[in-house]
Amino acid sequence: MQKYISQQNFTALLDALIKQGTRVVAPKLNAGTVLYEPLAAAGEMVADQLPRRSGKEAFFPLCEEIMSYEKTGQQVALTDIDPARFPETVLIGVRPCDAAAIPVLDAVFSWDYKDEFFLERRRKTTVVGLACTTADDACFCTAVGISPAETRGSDLFLSPLVGGGYRCESYSDKGEALINSHSALFAEPSGAEALPLAEPQTEKFDLKKVKAWLDEHFEDPAWDSIATRCVGCGACAFVCPACHCFDIVDEGTEKKGKRRKSWDACGFWKFTHHASGHNPRDQQPKRYRNRIMHKFKYYDDKFGQTLCTGCGRCIRLCPVGIDIAAIVEEISKKEV
Amino acid sequence: MTQSIDTSSYSAITEAIQAEAQRVLGDGTVTAVIGYAAARRKGSAQPIVISQADDAARLIFTPACVNNLAVYLTKAKKEIPRNGRIGIVVKGCDLKALVGLMGESQLKRENLYLIGIPCSGVLASTIQPDTELTADTLASKCRECDAHQPTGCDFVPPQLPVAPELEKKYQAEISRLEALTPAERWAYWKEQFAKCIKCYACRQVCPFCFCEQCLCDRNKPQMVETTPRPAGNTAWHIVRAMHLAGRCAGCAECERVCPMDIPLNLLNRKMAKELKELFDYEAGFEVNDKGPLTMFTEKDDQSFIK
Numbered sequence: 284m285q286k287y288i289s290q291q292n293f294t295a296l297l298d299a300l301i302k303q304g305t306r307v308v309a310p311k312l313n314a315g316t317v318l319y320e321p322l323a324a325a326g327e328m329v330a331d332q333l334p335r336r337s338g339k340e341a342f343f344p345l346c347e348e349i350m351s352y353e354k355t356g357q358q359v360a361l362t363d364i365d366p367a368r369f370p371e372t373v374l375i376g377v378r379p380c381d382a383a384a385i386p387v388l389d390a391v392f393s394w395d396y397k398d399e400f401f402l403e404r405r406r407k408t409t410v411v412g413l414a415c416t417t418a419d420d421a422c423f424c425t426a427v428g429i430s431p432a433e434t435r436g437s438d439l440f441l442s443p444l445v446g447g448g449y450r451c452e453s454y455s456d457k458g459e460a461l462i463n464s465h466s467a468l469f470a471e472p473s474g475a476e477a478l479p480l481a482e483p484q485t486e487k488f489d490l491k492k493v494k495a496w497l498d499e500h501f502e503d504p505a506w507d508s509i510a511t512r513c514v515g516c517g518a519c520a521f522v523c524p525a526c527h528c529f530d531i532v533d534e535g536t537e538k539k540g541k542r543r544k545s546w547d548a549c550g551f552w553k554f555t556h557h558a559s560g561h562n563p564r565d566q567q568p569k570r571y572r573n574r575i576m577h578k579f580k581y582y583d584d585k586f587g588q589t590l591c592t593g594c595g596r597c598i599r600l601c602p603v604g605i606d607i608a609a610i611v612e613e614i615s616k617k618e619v
Numbered sequence: 620m621t622q623s624i625d626t627s628s629y630s631a632i633t634e635a636i637q638a639e640a641q642r643v644l645g646d647g648t649v650t651a652v653i654g655y656a657a658a659r660r661k662g663s664a665q666p667i668v669i670s671q672a673d674d675a676a677r678l679i680f681t682p683a684c685v686n687n688l689a690v691y692l693t694k695a696k697k698e699i700p701r702n703g704r705i706g707i708v709v710k711g712c713d714l715k716a717l718v719g720l721m722g723e724s725q726l727k728r729e730n731l732y733l734i735g736i737p738c739s740g741v742l743a744s745t746i747q748p749d750t751e752l753t754a755d756t757l758a759s760k761c762r763e764c765d766a767h768q769p770t771g772c773d774f775v776p777p778q779l780p781v782a783p784e785l786e787k788k789y790q791a792e793i794s795r796l797e798a799l800t801p802a803e804r805w806a807y808w809k810e811q812f813a814k815c816i817k818c819y820a821c822r823q824v825c826p827f828c829f830c831e832q833c834l835c836d837r838n839k840p841q842m843v844e845t846t847p848r849p850a851g852n853t854a855w856h857i858v859r860a861m862h863l864a865g866r867c868a869g870c871a872e873c874e875r876v877c878p879m880d881i882p883l884n885l886l887n888r889k890m891a892k893e894l895k896e897l898f899d900y901e902a903g904f905e906v907n908d909k910g911p912l913t914m915f916t917e918k919d920d921q922s923f924i925k
Contacts (some may be wrong), residue, residue: 312812312816313814314810314811314880315880316814316879316880327898335878335880336816336878344850345816345847346846358733381810419747420661421660443773449726482690504700505639507698509697511668511698512665512666512667512668512691514696514820514823514824515691515823516818516819516822516823516824516876517817517819517820518817518818518820518876518878520818521816521818521878522878530845531840532838532845534845534846535850536840543817543848545817545847546816546847547844548818551819553836566697566698567696567698568698585896598660598744600876600878602686602745602820602823602824602872602875602876603665603666603686603701603824604658604663604664604666604686604745605665606658606660606663609658609659609661612659613796
């Protein structure tokens with residue numbers, strides 16, 4: 284289904300959704316930094332900036348409680364979280380690189396174990412993608428096979444038009460339902476042209492060739508030259524739309540506390556530290572190697588896709604300038 | 620109009636450090652040189668470790684050479700080979716960290732070959748590394764730099780740093796926060812710490828965060844909540860600020876790398892100000908094996924004992 288919505292009606296749509304109690308999550312300025320956050324009013328949405336963190340946290344929050352415990356004498360009371368209480372959500376203004384990562388996460392969280400926290404939020408969320416009209420030289424979505432108009436992962440997709448407003452195309456029942464629920468705000472598609480799409484400059488990677496090299500080079504001196512500089516923080520993984528590792532810890536006292544799940548990162552020394560004291564990834568290049576292997580080999584082995592959508596956040600924010608696009612390009616030029 | 624910062628000397632500085640690195644690697648003075656090299660994005664730079672004289676031509680100095688490379692010489696970073704003397708490219712602010720590490724018996728001067736940079740300043744953020752260096756894009760720390768010209772190095776290119784007098788942003792911001800009521804100040808920091816995602820980039824780039832196992836990574840017992848929530852975030856940043864008091868010399872790497880834009884250097888500058896007022900002490904200028912917080916003298920201020 285294709286429709287048109289004017290800028291004014293778009294604002295009205297967000298306000299109407301908020302008013303009816305739907306959680307509307309969109310890029311918003313938060314103490315100086317743009318993040319995907321729940322809006323209190325449509326005017327808070329910042330449409331022209333890629334949020335600092337990705338959209339994954341709408342389904343996979345930075346930190347969430349999964350259980351609580353309380354000990355009284357010999358009795359321990361455990362209280363589960365009821366996912367049925369998660370709110371109906373519209374995630375709107377999602378960049379194609381963030382939206383395309385959502386099906387990538389779906390595959391992991393519904394594989395051998397069904398993660399009810401992720402899946403229930405996913406069921407209750409309508410994803411509204413937004414075509415990208417600006418790119419910087421860290422952007423490389425086109426290099427990993429998606430585009431600034433990629434609709435994968437979106438239930439409804441918005442293309443900004445010359446002269447204002449958006450062309451809206453639905454790609455699922457949820458997208459159609461969103462249009463139908465406020466149909467008066469949508470009109471038939473106009474003849475207006477879409478704004479020119481962003482043009483990321485990185486050349487398309489030969490991902491098959493990259494994987495073929497990774498298949499054979501778990502041990503290779505290249506890892507040292509690539510990642511001796513890595514200082515071992517989690518910035519790359521935490522801003523990534525596709526990284527999905529998490530840790531589970533109990534916090535509180537012996538008597539009372541909560542079990543919490545929070546993001547983890549393979550760059551951390553502690554990530555593979557065994558209880559025995561042994562650490563199979565004892566040096567930083569081995570940890571960084573895992574980041575590349577997971578994105579361009581392991582995930583592909585298991586799910587037939589790449590675990591990277593080219594958003595460029597890890598490039599912009601790496602404290603030591605590690606550039607995943609440059610690394611993958613370098614690997615693609617190596618003899619297998 | 621925005622005042623531009625004159626970095627015309629940086630290309631001559633680049634040539635000078637290339638020649639010096641080639642010489643000291645070639646004649647065996649050092650086994651490796653830690654410096655900066657150009658990266659893929661226009662104007663970008665990244666740390667590099669070279670061990671061949673031929674690779675000296677890769678070294679650069681530009682406004683994007685923001686990193687404090689001293690972090691690579693700490694015991695927390697085991698990836699850099701430690702055989703023989705190591706060359707390192709240092710700005711004046713980075714040198715203060717090395718001085719501190721020598722005072723804490725982490726490094727020996729004779730094991731280092733210091734290639735100093737007469738630095739006029741670097742970029743505040745390298746999210747867009749090809750940005751021109753101006754009073755607006757200059758790192759805040761550079762606005763109040765007292766070490767444009769590093770001293771006590773083994774080699775410094777002859778170019779002189781150019782440093783216009785600029786308004787001191789940290790000083791102004793600290794004064795603003797000091798003038799708030801405790802409740803207002805608490806509200807400010809609560810909002811800032813709430814943004815923390817516990818990626819530990821601040822810790823990982825800090826030359827003084829060299830503990831092999833950080834107290835805040837422990838879970839038996841758990842000293843600080845590790846999940847990114849307000850209480851644990853606040854505890855983490857305050858523990859870190861206290862642990863750096865009298866040691867941090869203000870390279871501001873923690874603040875630069877924070878993906879959530881938390882103004883962490885304000886905490887460190889505030890602690891440094893307290894140390895200056897209470898003990899007339901400034902970190903990073905000379906090798907002291909006893910900082911003011913690691914020893915007691917009868918002259919110490921005791922007014923806090925009621």
